[in-house]
Amino acid sequence: MTHVEKELDVTSCSRGLWLVKIPKYMREKWAECGGCDAGKLKIAKVPGKIPTVTFASSEQLLEDGKIAHEHKFILHSVKEMTLGVFSQTVSAANPDAVVPETEKLLMEGQVIQKFECQPVVDKNYLDQKRAAVLKAAQPNRKAEFIDRPVHVYRPISHHKHTIDSELKKKAEGKKARDDKDKVMEMLYAAFEKHQYYNIKDLQKITKQPIMHLKEILKEVCDYNVKNPHKNMWELKPEYRHYKSEEAVVDDPPSD
Structure with a gap:
């Protein structure tokens, strides 16, 4: 350059x-x-x-x-x-032009x-300030009296996003609280497959309201606040039934 x-x-x-x-x-x-x-x-x-x-x-x-x-x-x-x-x-001919390097x-x-x-x-000065204050106090929108019906604008009571939200709620249905023992059985079955879960995955598995699910989890699970399993739930030690992963070593043959 x-x-x-x-x-x-x-x-x-x-x-x-x-x-x-x-x-x-x-x-x-x-x-x-x-x-x-x-x-x-x-x-x-x-x-x-x-x-x-x-x-x-x-x-x-x-x-x-x-x-x-x-x-x-x-x-x-x-x-x-x-x-x-x-x-x-x-240059007067083109005020927006870049000035030449020379x-x-x-x-x-x-x-x-x-x-x-x-x-x-x-x-x-006082008149000027008074006018500025009055201008700032004027609302951006004003109500107007209409003496005849307006056919251009038609209000919509149900917007698309509202309709979609209602259909989604109907499709999912209201989440009802299941019996505590039934929820615990689902949790035990899930924890037999994996040791750690986040709350969203457990909610999908049990299909329970979040508050009801948390109450049960606090009884039978521990919540990890440190890495490497931060924000994950796992069963308390007294509820775990994992298979032992100890290696089996054969005794050496005797002479």
Whole structure:
């Protein structure tokens, strides 16, 4: 893979820039205003104090009354941060096109001040917040009065998944509790074939409700909580009747 180096234009690297976080509604209004003036920035310098920075929105943005008239800039420290602004031009013919590798990168400057833009409480701001609260309180669905029957929509009382579930229950039938001795006989017969079972397999064999089966298992079986037979049931030692697997060795012939 070939590596293509890009040149970084640092002609403007010494230029100081402000990084300002603005509310979402301001961003939307600025995008709507097009090429008109968004407002005016005022900087009041007082000797020995941090300058006071305010932003007054233009009259064109205030026409619909959905934005505060004035905003104040809250200063945040950037002493322990190094922030820069970089840019790269994109072809006007195709804004979504990938920028060619030969394109130069530009450093527009470094951030020397970081601000957060907050609205100054006034009538416009209160009206805006009231409208936002009322909009959020509106329900997504509303009941409407209908003066004539609607033939387009027909409610369905039995859905497919409900019908399938009912048919399955009827096919399986309600699991009735068998006599305890009968269940134990089925368990003993099962454990003669295998030493370990999980609860699902035993339920299939006995066809008993899970709670009833567990009550009987606790009397005659042990539940393994450790490997290699974790979560498996086996008969208690006093109920086991496994064949002995001891090897039989013939006595050596006598001389």
